Amino acid sequence: xxxxxxxxxxxxxxxxxxxxxxxxxxxxxxxxxxxxxxxxxxxxxxxxxxxxxxxxxxxxxxxxxxxxxxxxxxxxxxxxxxxxxxxxxxxxxxxxxxxxxxxxxxxxxxxxxxxxxxxxxxxxxxxxxxxxxxxxxxxxxxxxxxxxxxxxxxxxxxxxxxxxxxxxxxxxxxxxxxxxxxxxxxxxxxxxxxxxxxxxxxxxxxxxxxxxxxxxxxxxxxxxxxxxxxxxxxxxxxxxxxxxxxxxxxxxxxxxxxxxxxxxxx
Amino acid sequence: xxxxxxxxxxxxxxxxxxxxxxxxxxxxxxxxxxxxxxxxxxxxxxxxxxxxxxxxxxxxxxxxxxxxxxxxxxxxxxxxxxxxxxxxxxxxxxxxxxxxxxxxxxxxxxxxxxxxxxxxxxxxxxxxxxxxxxxxxxxxxxxxxxxxxxxxxxxxxxxxxxxxxxxxxxxxxxxxxxxxxxxxxxxxxxxxxxxxxxxxxxxxxxxxxxxxxxxxxxxxxxxxxxxxxxxxxxxxxxxxxxxxxxxxxxxxxxxxxxxxxxxxxxxxxxxxxxxxxxxxxxxxxxxxxxxxxxxxxxxxxxxxxxxxxxxxxxxxxxxxxxxxxxxxxxxxxxxxxxxxxxxxxxxxxxxxxxxxxxxxxxxxxxxxxxxxxxxxxxxxxxxxxxxxxxxxxxxxxxxxxxxxxxxxxxxxxxxxxxxxxxxxxxxxxxxxxxxxxxxxxxxxxxxxxxxxx
Numbered sequence: 062x063x064x065x066x067x068x069x070x071x072x073x074x075x076x077x078x079x080x081x082x083x084x085x086x087x088x089x090x091x092x093x094x095x096x097x098x099x100x101x102x103x104x105x106x107x108x109x110x111x112x113x114x115x116x117x118x119x120x121x122x123x124x125x126x127x128x129x130x131x132x133x134x135x136x137x138x139x140x141x142x143x144x145x146x147x148x149x150x151x152x153x154x155x156x157x158x159x160x161x162x163x164x165x166x167x168x169x170x171x172x173x174x175x176x177x178x179x180x181x182x183x184x185x186x187x188x189x190x191x192x193x194x195x196x197x198x199x200x201x202x203x204x205x206x207x208x209x210x211x212x213x214x215x216x217x218x219x220x221x222x223x224x225x226x227x228x229x230x231x232x233x234x235x236x237x238x239x240x241x242x243x244x245x246x247x248x249x250x251x252x253x254x255x256x257x258x259x260x261x262x263x264x265x266x267x268x269x270x271x272x273x274x275x276x277x278x279x280x281x282x283x284x285x286x287x288x289x290x291x292x293x294x295x296x297x298x299x300x301x302x303x304x305x306x307x308x309x310x311x312x313x314x315x316x317x318x319x320x321x322x323x324x325x326x327x
Numbered sequence: 328x329x330x331x332x333x334x335x336x337x338x339x340x341x342x343x344x345x346x347x348x349x350x351x352x353x354x355x356x357x358x359x360x361x362x363x364x365x366x367x368x369x370x371x372x373x374x375x376x377x378x379x380x381x382x383x384x385x386x387x388x389x390x391x392x393x394x395x396x397x398x399x400x401x402x403x404x405x406x407x408x409x410x411x412x413x414x415x416x417x418x419x420x421x422x423x424x425x426x427x428x429x430x431x432x433x434x435x436x437x438x439x440x441x442x443x444x445x446x447x448x449x450x451x452x453x454x455x456x457x458x459x460x461x462x463x464x465x466x467x468x469x470x471x472x473x474x475x476x477x478x479x480x481x482x483x484x485x486x487x488x489x490x491x492x493x494x495x496x497x498x499x500x501x502x503x504x505x506x507x508x509x510x511x512x513x514x515x516x517x518x519x520x521x522x523x524x525x526x527x528x529x530x531x532x533x534x535x536x537x538x539x540x541x542x543x544x545x546x547x548x549x550x551x552x553x554x555x556x557x558x559x560x561x562x563x564x565x566x567x568x569x570x571x572x573x574x575x576x577x578x579x580x581x582x583x584x585x586x587x588x589x590x591x592x593x594x595x596x597x598x599x600x601x602x603x604x605x606x607x608x609x610x611x612x613x614x615x616x617x618x619x620x621x622x623x624x625x626x627x628x629x630x631x632x633x634x635x636x637x638x639x640x641x642x643x644x645x646x647x648x649x650x651x652x653x654x655x656x657x658x659x660x661x662x663x664x665x666x667x668x669x670x671x672x673x674x675x676x677x678x679x680x681x682x683x684x685x686x687x688x689x690x691x692x693x694x695x696x697x698x699x700x701x702x703x704x705x706x707x708x709x710x711x712x713x714x715x716x717x718x719x720x721x722x723x724x725x726x727x728x729x730x731x732x733x734x735x736x737x738x739x740x741x742x743x744x745x746x747x748x749x750x751x752x753x754x755x756x757x758x759x760x761x762x763x764x765x766x767x768x769x770x771x772x773x774x775x776x777x778x779x780x
Contacts, residue, residue: 161647161668214652268636285518296453322507325514
């Protein structure tokens with residue numbers, strides 16, 4: 062009898078050794094989710110230090126589906142990878158575009174939303190297509206490569222005018238110093254919503270940008286669970302509701318709210 | 328512990344305690360033998376279960392559902408081709424539509440498989456249902472587009488705007504709603520295989536360890552029993568118990584090695600078979616949709632830029648190297664690069680991999696020529712290139728991928744077969760070993776106990 066007990070405890074020890082090969086956030090009760098703090102309607106820190114926006118609601122939905130308590134951590138574009146690798150954050154839901162370079166260091170669940178590069182102009186001065194930017198002046202905002210992509214990837218000879226941030230660029234657009242602003246459509250939609258009278262989003266939809274949920278490499282079970290949560294979010298209508306809530310009045314084309322093609326967890 | 332204490336006490340020649348001691352030692356021996364065989368039985372059942380799921384149930388079905396994406400994207404590509412051909416290619420148009428029908432039927436089969444696999448997962452069932460619904464809508468739209476296109480009787484190249492308008496709705500439905508769901512279905516089903524594998528990969532070594540521990544205890548007990556009998560009954564040899572010891576050692580070593588081999592077979596089947604096969608099937612499906620993007624680029628002028636970028640995006644997801652635009656990418660691919668990332672990059676090793684790589688580079692080269700015609704406004708030549716040289720190189724590339732997939736499929740089958748046949752031998756020998764060792768122990772102990780009757 063005692064031998065059987067000894068054997069059982071030996072088995073339990075072996076089991077213990079075998080299962081802690083890879084830590085997963087699925088084993089945690091509390092997780093930290095990084096969101097943007099600087100993008101209105103996407104990820105934005107309000108004066109009372111709470112957060113709001115589409116990404117924030119997605120983060121809340123996913124954490125809820127995983128059955129985790131969560132706290133939010135504000136990040137800017139440049140901090141996202143660091144926040145994961147330094148273990149300050151367990152998930153990053155911060156318009157984090159999936160790319161092959163990033164995939165070398167970060168595991169992506171999702172994408173939870175596919176956005177496009179788009180063009181914002183003054184009302185009544187539409188631009189249908191990226192090629193119509195030829196000879197026009199557009200903002201080049203520090204830290205964003207969106208304007209260069211027009212000139213270099215699309216080979217459209219637009220004139221780039223440098224600005225420090227989107228607020229300065231938006232003021233210049235209204236003051237007729239530039240003709241257009243181009244970047245991720247949800248960012249533009251957030252900006253346009255702040256000033257609905259004078260600006261319009263053109264739904265030119267050129268470069269596809271897939272926003273994924275970043276996590277540490279190797280955590281395949283968590284990645285699969287997050288993908289399942291995203292599928293649910295689209296199937297139960299939450300995704301359509303959230304898109305409408307945040308971008309419904311912005312002029313963004315929301316006619317298809319369909320679950321995006323996932324990147325895969327391995 | 329109690330046993331150790333009695334051993335520690337000075338030997339007492341009281342005859343009554345001897346049969347009791349024999350019974351206790353034999354009992355422990357039999358118990359540890361039972362544990363050994365139980366561990367082997369559970370271990371081999373676990374391994375067999377893993378081989379069954381990965382090798383026969385979920386594994387092949389997951390690969391089959393990946394065919395759904397391929398069938399759907401080729402359907403959409405064939406419609407785009409037919410619309411692009413206009414009145415110049417009657418024969419080819421008929422062929423494209425026949426292939427559309429064939430793919431439609433393949434998609435149906437794959438959907439049935441996917442439904443089977445979905446088991447009791449409501450979310451997966453909803454996905455299958457949603458793809459079925461969407462497919463009906465898609466067929467209605469393409470039917471309309473094809474009919475209008477036929478009536479328009481246009482020259483090869485872009486059809487009239489009303490046709491493009493309807494096809495745009497169809498292809499948006501396909502590319503933005505149906506294909507992602509089909510792709511995700513395969514990924515989700517793939518998690519069954521991953522979970523099964525991870526589970527067995529923990530359990531089999533554990534049971535193997537248990538078999539070793541139980542086996543060693545049984546061997547120690549058998550030796551102890553023999554030493555005890557030898558000192559008490561002044562017999563140097565107990566042939567039956569010696570044979571039982573040897574048989575136990577053999578059974579343990581054999582069983583443990585079979586479990587080890589099975590663990591390895593399962594690993595081989597998963598990492599050298601299933602994973603690369605699934606990756607290649609996914610890559611092949613994406614490649615088919617790239618072909619559709621070429622035709623769409625030609626027939627929808629307003630969205631040409633978007634389709635070109637999607638083509639680049641897909642190229643990058645298959646074979647990644649840093650390049651900002653399609654021109655730079657194709658330049659680099661044609662000049663021959665190494666160390667690709669992406670879905671396909673790491674898979675293209677060995678002779679067949681090099682062949683696939685070369686065909687891919689030629690396909691991209693043909694695409695370059697095709698786009699040059701389109702940009703120069705030589706639409707007719709662009710259509711000819713799309714249906715000629717581009718399609719030819721695509722076929723070579725596709726065949727190379729199929730051959731590579733087959734190579735991994737063979738490895739997969741081999742690993743599963745090896746795993747199952749070693750397990751079979753264990754299953755055949757184990758009951759026999761249990762019987763023989765049991766009889767030998769009885770034969771060794773019974774006569775001694777009888778002396779006390």
